Amino acid sequence: MNRIIYRTDEGGVAVIVPTDEALRSHTIQEIAEKDVPAGKPFKIVDVSDIPSDRTFRNAWEADEADLTDGVGADRSTFQ
Amino acid sequence: MAYIGQGAGVGLAADATVTNLTVTGTVDFDATGNIDGPVTGATTPAAGTFTTLEATSLDNTPIGGTTPAAGSFTDMAFNSGYGSVATAYGCRAWVNFDGTGTVAIRESGNVSSITDNGTGSYTANFTIAMPDANYAVAGTSTTSSGGNPVILRPTTLVTTEVDFETLQANGTEQDPATVSVAIFR
Numbered sequence: 001m002n003r004i005i006y007r008t009d010e011g012g013v014a015v016i017v018p019t020d021e022a023l024r025s026h027t028i029q030e031i032a033e034k035d036v037p038a039g040k041p042f043k044i045v046d047v048s049d050i051p052s053d054r055t056f057r058n059a060w061e062a063d064e065a066d067l068t069d070g071v072g073a074d075r076s077t078f079q
Numbered sequence: 080m081a082y083i084g085q086g087a088g089v090g091l092a093a094d095a096t097v098t099n100l101t102v103t104g105t106v107d108f109d110a111t112g113n114i115d116g117p118v119t120g121a122t123t124p125a126a127g128t129f130t131t132l133e134a135t136s137l138d139n140t141p142i143g144g145t146t147p148a149a150g151s152f153t154d155m156a157f158n159s160g161y162g163s164v165a166t167a168y169g170c171r172a173w174v175n176f177d178g179t180g181t182v183a184i185r186e187s188g189n190v191s192s193i194t195d196n197g198t199g200s201y202t203a204n205f206t207i208a209m210p211d212a213n214y215a216v217a218g219t220s221t222t223s224s225g226g227n228p229v230i231l232r233p234t235t236l237v238t239t240e241v242d243f244e245t246l247q248a249n250g251t252e253q254d255p256a257t258v259s260v261a262i263f264r
Contacts, residue, residue: 015195022191035204052180076208
């Protein structure tokens, strides 16, 4: 299982969880390009890379240099 | 051609054209799981004439006719035994997920993903966008199954997604164990 991460405007980290229904017909790359806000670089990571301890959830950070898997397009539909 | 099937059922061959079909009782297509239509050349039935409809899917592709434009069902109305016919407004999107620990989606419909924006802050991203942002958001959230309720507050509604927060009674963000959101339009 994978997740998609990108930096929020506030400097935090947003984690996108794709649905099984979307993964049945689209790749996680396609989901990322559709659902990540336009212009924001993202990284597809394994779910084990996401901390399960959410005590300091709003303090999570990601290095923008690591977000190398694509850039969001914020599409209204899959292409 | 049309034929009478086994037992009391009525069967239609795959290439059959039905010009007129009147049903006064219950229509149960469980045996095949599909309803094929629309009926061509027939008198349009009065709205709400179906009293009970059971099927695993509804396919409006005509048999041997011209394929209608996508979404050609412009309205769906039924009586449901209340004595008046009213338009039924379907749920356009829904999702049920666990917002604690490693956030996980249990099931969904017309939702491509959810975004965990931070503690008690989420986005449901629609697979197929809403026609406008004037939809209704219904939702519930609880700390655990049968646990304390958590307030679910929609914050931003756009055609492609809905942002919402889950809050304790004092306004503090909370990660709920069960979050259910449904969109109606």
